[in-house]
Amino acid sequence: MPEKHLLLRHRDIPDIHELEVYRKHGGFEAFRKAVTQMTPDEVTEEVKKSGLRGRGGAGFPTGLKWSFMDKKNWPHYVVANADESEPGTFKDREIMERNPFQFLEGVAIAAYAVQANRAYIYLRGEFWQVAAWLDRKIAEMEAAGLLGDNLFGTDYSLRIYTHLGAGAYICGEETALLESLEGKRGQPRIRPPFPPSYGLYGKPTVVNNVETLTNVPLIIERGGDWYRTIGTEKSTGPKVFSLSGHVNRPGNYELPLGTTFRELIFEHGGGIPGGRAIKAILPAGASSAILPATDEVLDTPMDYESVPKVGSFLGSASVIVVDETVDIVWLVKKTLHFFHHESCGKCTPCREGTYWMDHLIQTIAEGRATPQDLEILYDVAKQIQGKTLCALGDFATMAVVSGMERFREDFEAKVREAVMAGG
Amino acid sequence: MNAFYERHKEEIERILAKYPPEHKRSAMLPLLYLAQRDEGYITREAMAQIAEILDVSVTEVDGVVGFYTLLHDKPGGKYRIQVCTDLPCALRGAEQFLHQLEEALGIKAGETTPDGLITLEEVMCIAACDKAPVFQVQTGEGLTYYENMDLEKTLALIAEWRKKHTKTPEGNSS
Numbered sequence: 008m009p010e011k012h013l014l015l016r017h018r019d020i021p022d023i024h025e026l027e028v029y030r031k032h033g034g035f036e037a038f039r040k041a042v043t044q045m046t047p048d049e050v051t052e053e054v055k056k057s058g059l060r061g062r063g064g065a066g067f068p069t070g071l072k073w074s075f076m077d078k079k080n081w082p083h084y085v086v087a088n089a090d091e092s093e094p095g096t097f098k099d100r101e102i103m104e105r106n107p108f109q110f111l112e113g114v115a116i117a118a119y120a121v122q123a124n125r126a127y128i129y130l131r132g133e134f135w136q137v138a139a140w141l142d143r144k145i146a147e148m149e150a151a152g153l154l155g156d157n158l159f160g161t162d163y164s165l166r167i168y169t170h171l172g173a174g175a176y177i178c179g180e181e182t183a184l185l186e187s188l189e190g191k192r193g194q195p196r197i198r199p200p201f202p203p204s205y206g207l208y209g210k211p212t213v214v215n216n217v218e219t220l221t222n223v224p225l226i227i228e229r230g231g232d233w234y235r236t237i238g239t240e241k242s243t244g245p246k247v248f249s250l251s252g253h254v255n256r257p258g259n260y261e262l263p264l265g266t267t268f269r270e271l272i273f274e275h276g277g278g279i280p281g282g283r284a285i286k287a288i289l290p291a292g293a294s295s296a297i298l299p300a301t302d303e304v305l306d307t308p309m310d311y312e313s314v315p316k317v318g319s320f321l322g323s324a325s326v327i328v329v330d331e332t333v334d335i336v337w338l339v340k341k342t343l344h345f346f347h348h349e350s351c352g353k354c355t356p357c358r359e360g361t362y363w364m365d366h367l368i369q370t371i372a373e374g375r376a377t378p379q380d381l382e383i384l385y386d387v388a389k390q391i392q393g394k395t396l397c398a399l400g401d402f403a404t405m406a407v408v409s410g411m412e413r414f415r416e417d418f419e420a421k422v423r424e425a426v427m428a429g430g
Numbered sequence: 431m432n433a434f435y436e437r438h439k440e441e442i443e444r445i446l447a448k449y450p451p452e453h454k455r456s457a458m459l460p461l462l463y464l465a466q467r468d469e470g471y472i473t474r475e476a477m478a479q480i481a482e483i484l485d486v487s488v489t490e491v492d493g494v495v496g497f498y499t500l501l502h503d504k505p506g507g508k509y510r511i512q513v514c515t516d517l518p519c520a521l522r523g524a525e526q527f528l529h530q531l532e533e534a535l536g537i538k539a540g541e542t543t544p545d546g547l548i549t550l551e552e553v554m555c556i557a558a559c560d561k562a563p564v565f566q567v568q569t570g571e572g573l574t575y576y577e578n579m580d581l582e583k584t585l586a587l588i589a590e591w592r593k594k595h596t597k598t599p600e601g602n603s604s
């Protein structure tokens with residue numbers, strides 16, 4: 008069978024969630040190879056060479072992150088970020104549900120590379136069933152001698168544990184996640200220090216997204232050079248794009264980084280329902296700067312370098328498609344409601360700012376706002392940018408600022424409504 | 431130790447074993463879930479007992495409970511239907527679905543049916559955006575996803591629950 012998927016491999020090999028089947032297709036050979044034939048630093052080097060970048064949103068080079076681990080401070084930890092809470096993102100869930108062992112093998116290899124003997128998988132509380140499922144898969148690995156003490160006859164030992172969050176978007180932010188895992192309120196820490204020097208229990212910790220880790224077995228099995236042949240020069244490898252909103256076939260699509268929006272939305276996603284026109288794209292979930300769906304944007308390659316050139320970010324690559332019937336004011340209102348709800352309240356600009364923006368956008372959406380209110384909303388958003396403790400504050404301003412700059416007429420129409428109503 | 435510990439001794443020890451002994455506070459959320467399974471919500475009493483097990487103050491436990499939306503410190507319906515109305519789902523009709531459900535149940539989001547069976551809630555994205563309308567059902571036992579739903583399927587599901595809870599041996603319907 009031609010190999011179509013490297014991450015969503017269950018789509019080619021349906022029973023790959025069974026240990027035997029996974030092993031028959033080479034499963035855990037990469038982990039064995041790493042532990043028995045490579046030094047931890049060699050594993051990290053191979054990942055560096057592959058060019059793999061974090062799939063959790065920031066696109067930070069994975070091997071480089073691993074090399075930052077403080078080797079004077081022990082023990083080390085690996086934490087897999089399975090919080091998957093960005094609106095429009097549903098890729099990690101499919102990976103864990105359908106191709107769990109490849110992800111777990113990635114966790115194991117990462118742990119070996121940084122010499123951690125314990126790894127935690129932090130799942131959002133809603134993934135209660137996924138956690139129970141992973142617990143079963145971990146138990147199967149233990150029974151097969153793939154986890155535990157003296158792995159493959161060496162003195163390396165590893166245990167993997169799942170840990171459930173309890174409903175808070177902010178716990179996807181890595182330091183909030185660590186606080187939550189320590190049994191506290193999930194509020195971000197001041198950084199630096201970053202987790203590779205001060206992480207879980209104050210110890211050096213690698214935090215990586217589920218999809219990032221799922222790439223790792225392939226890199227160790229086939230080499231960093233092979234991996235670089237997929238994707239673009241600076242954004243290497245395959246990527247799972249979660250496609251949602253106004254498309255005929257929403258879902259996850261695994262495509263090389265650098266695939267255009269047009270190909271994803273029209274070829275794979277089957278275009279816009281009802282033959283309507285596409286109006287806008289949010290490439291990174293609710294945290295996106297909104298892109299007008301011009302030809303230039305549609306022909307932009309989805310990679311970490313190209314999307315910023317047209318005024319947004321690739322982020323988690325959760326592509327939300329919006330057709331011509333949607334009022335951008337309504338859309339911005341939805342995002343602000345989300346961020347106001349999810350602000351953890353630790354720093355003032357975000358706590359107060361999301362409150363005010365949510366309040367103002369409601370006034371505007373209800374057709375009760377003056378032109379001045381538009382200016383105030385824009386100013387509040389601009390005031391928040393760059394002044395918050397974690398990136399959530401900035402995320403909250405993305406749709407507002409881009410919406411007001413790029414879809415001005417939608418906002419002005421709402422203000423005209425207010426004027427005509429004598430408001 | 432205390433009654434909560436005695437009642438769940440084995441499970442609590444299994445949970446504590448997942449974390450380094452000097453960091454047992456990490457067991458906070460798992461223990462709170464356990465308490466929620468007992469009563470459907472987390473009582474003051476359970477908070478105090480968890481605080482004792484983890485060597486932290488009750489105020490700290492209370493602070494954690496208040497922070498997370500899946501933890502409840504007040505009783506609600508036996509089944510919490512949590513409908514996602516976040517942006518991607520809203521683009522696919524989730525808000526209309528919620529309104530239909532509100533009308534059919536005669537309650538608004540945030541309210542509980544008079545028989546105490548159902549609490550209807552609106553939630554943010556639950557990572558199932560390609561299968562809208564979606565909701566999760568939270569009970570003390572855990573959480574289940576229902577995807578590609580419509581009003582008819584949802585009402586059939588609710589009818590099943592009603593049957594189950596009016597035919598208990600004690601004959602109580604709450």
Ligand SMILES: Cc1cc2nc3c(=O)[nH]c(=O)nc-3n(C[C@H](O)[C@H](O)[C@H](O)COP(=O)(O)O)c2cc1C
Binds near residue numbers: 214216
């Ligand atoms: C508000 C906020 C929410 C985040 N949510 C997630 C998330 O749900 N999943 C995730 O993997 N990363 C999330 N991140 C990014 C993490 O902080 C971190 O960068 C990532 O887990 C690192 O892994 P990677 O290098 O493999 O991408 C979030 C960041 C912020 C600021």
Ligand code: SF4
Binds near residue numbers: 351353354358401
């Ligand atoms: S920016 Fe918002 S979410 Fe982040 S720490 Fe500040 S208040 Fe909390």
Ligand code: FES
Binds near residue numbers: 517559560562
């Ligand atoms: S927006 Fe509803 S599940 Fe994602």
